[in-house]
Structure formats: C-alpha cells, structure tokens
Amino acid sequence: AQSVAQPEDQVNVAEGNPLTVKCTYSVSGNPYLFWYVQYPNRGLQFLLKYITGDNLVKGSYGFEAEFNKSQTSFHLKKPSALVSDSALYFCAVRVLTGANNLFFGTGTRLTVIP
Amino acid sequence: DAGVIQSPRHEVTEMGQEVTLRCKPISGHDYLFWYRQTMMRGLELLIYFNNNVPIDDSGMPEDRFSAKMPNASFSTLKIQPSEPRDSAVYFCASSERGSYNEQFFGPGTRLTVL
Numbered sequence: 001a002q003s004v005a006q007p008e009d010q011v012n013v014a015e016g017n018p019l020t021v022k023c024t025y026s027v028s029g030n031p032y033l034f035w036y037v038q039y040p041n042r043g044l045q046f047l048l049k050y051i052t053g054d055n056l057v058k059g060s061y062g063f064e065a066e067f068n069k070s071q072t073s074f075h076l077k078k079p080s081a082l083v084s085d086s087a088l089y090f091c092a093v094r095v096l097t098g099a100n101n102l103f104f105g106t107g108t109r110l111t112v113i114p
Numbered sequence: 115d116a117g118v119i120q121s122p123r124h125e126v127t128e129m130g131q132e133v134t135l136r137c138k139p140i141s142g143h144d145y146l147f148w149y150r151q152t153m154m155r156g157l158e159l160l161i162y163f164n165n166n167v168p169i170d171d172s173g174m175p176e177d178r179f180s181a182k183m184p185n186a187s188f189s190t191l192k193i194q195p196s197e198p199r200d201s202a203v204y205f206c207a208s209s210e211r212g213s214y215n216e217q218f219f220g221p222g223t224r225l226t227v228l
Contacts (some may be wrong), residue, residue: 032213032214034216036219042221042222043118043205043207043219043220043221043222044157044205044207044217044219045219046216046217046218049214049216051214090157094213095213101147101159101162101170102159102217104156104157104159106156107156107157
C-alpha cells in the first residue's frame with residue numbers, strides 16, 4: 001500500500017533563514033513524488049515533482065526537493081524563506097505502475113516569521 | 115486556459131437538502147478527481163474519472179454521495195440528503211494522461227450544512 005508521512009504539523013522559520021518541510025513515503029514500486037502548496041481559501045497549487053533522473057528537483061518560487069531513495073524521503077527546501085511562503089504544504093506520491101490517483105500527506109503548516 | 119472551474123464557491127444549506135457541486139476541468143485533460151478537505155480528516159479522494167468513466171469510487175463515504183461526468187467538460191458531485199457532517203471544502207482537480215502528470219486543482223466549494 002502507498003502512504004506518505006509528513007511528521008511535522010507545523011514548521012516555524014524566520015524570514016531569510018533556510019526552510020525544510022519533511023516528507024517520507026512508503027510504496028511497493030518506484031514512486032512519483034509531488035509537492036503542493038495551499039494558500040488560505042485557495043485550491044492546491046503544484047510546486048514540483050520527481051519522476052526520474054536527478055535527485056534534486058527545482059520548482060516554482062525558488063523551492064527545491066531532494067529525492068533520497070535509501071531514506072525514502074522527499075524533503076522540500078528553500079534557501080531563504082519569505083513571509084509570503086507561509087502556507088500549508090502537502091507531499092503526495094503515486095506509484096509508477098499503479099492507479100492514477102495521488103496519496104497525500106496530512107500537510108505541514110509553514111509560518112515564516114518576519 | 116482558465117484552469118479548473120468550480121461552482122458554487124460557497125454553499126450554505128439545511129440538513130436534508132440536496133446539494134450539487136459542479137466542476138469544469140481543464141480542456142484536454144483525461145482525468146478528473148473529486149476531493150474533500152476537513153480539519154479532522156485532511157484531504158480525502160472521493161472518486162476519480164478517466165475519459166468520463168468512474169475508475170475508483172471507494173472514497174465516496176456513503177450512498178448519499180454520487181458523482182457523474184456526462185461529458186469531458188463537466189462533472190457533478192451530488193449529496194442527497196445532506197448532513198452537517200458533510201460540511202467541508204470540496205475540490206475538483208484534473209490532469210493529463212500519464213501517471214507522471216501533476217493534478218491541477220480548482221478553487222474549491224465551501225459547503226456548510228446547518
């Protein structure tokens with residue numbers, strides 16, 4: 001069975017500092033991994049994905065994520081946080097040969113403190 | 115493209131009434147997904163369609179819920195009769211063919227059942 005874990009419900013970081021939002025996954029095959037962001041009263045917005053190739057994936061708004069197969073992790077990172085990055089972040093996984101639906105984590109609320 | 119369109123954006127109804135939520139996916143997308151988001155349960159997949167055919171409805175909570183996709187540009191999610199515990203934000207999302215493709219989410223419908 002597929003699953004995604006986001007171990008932190010809340011992450012606080014000071015503006016200008018690097019940020020990390022953690023994600024680990026459990027799948028029975030090769031994973032496709034995604035990060036989405038949700039701003040208040042909005043739908044989820046795609047940030048980046050890992051399909052194959054380079055383990056470091058770059059996405060929108062300066063975000064990047066590193067796929068680590070041995071640790072089954074896909075942490076989201078940004079070198080310098082902005083107040084406008086404050087939002088709810090979701091990690092999701094899909095199996096290469098599985099159904100087309102995504103399995104979402106429970107979300108991590110990021111607060112960037114000015 | 116205008117993105118995924120959902121209507122209404124807000125719906126307030128009384129217990130026992132029928133509620134119909136509407137979704138127009140992005141043109142050319144083969145897949146359509148319905149999700150429900152609540153504080154308690156997070157983001158839940160209710161049902162998804164491929165080329166207008168329901169593929170997996172295992173997430174539909176009860177027989178009170180039904181979804182249709184009569185054509186490639188329109189889908190409905192109906193709740194009859196509605197109950198207070200159905201109060202949530204309902205999202206529609208669509209994606210192109212291929213499990214490596216990201217989903218694009220609509221703005222959501224906030225449903226309140228009194």
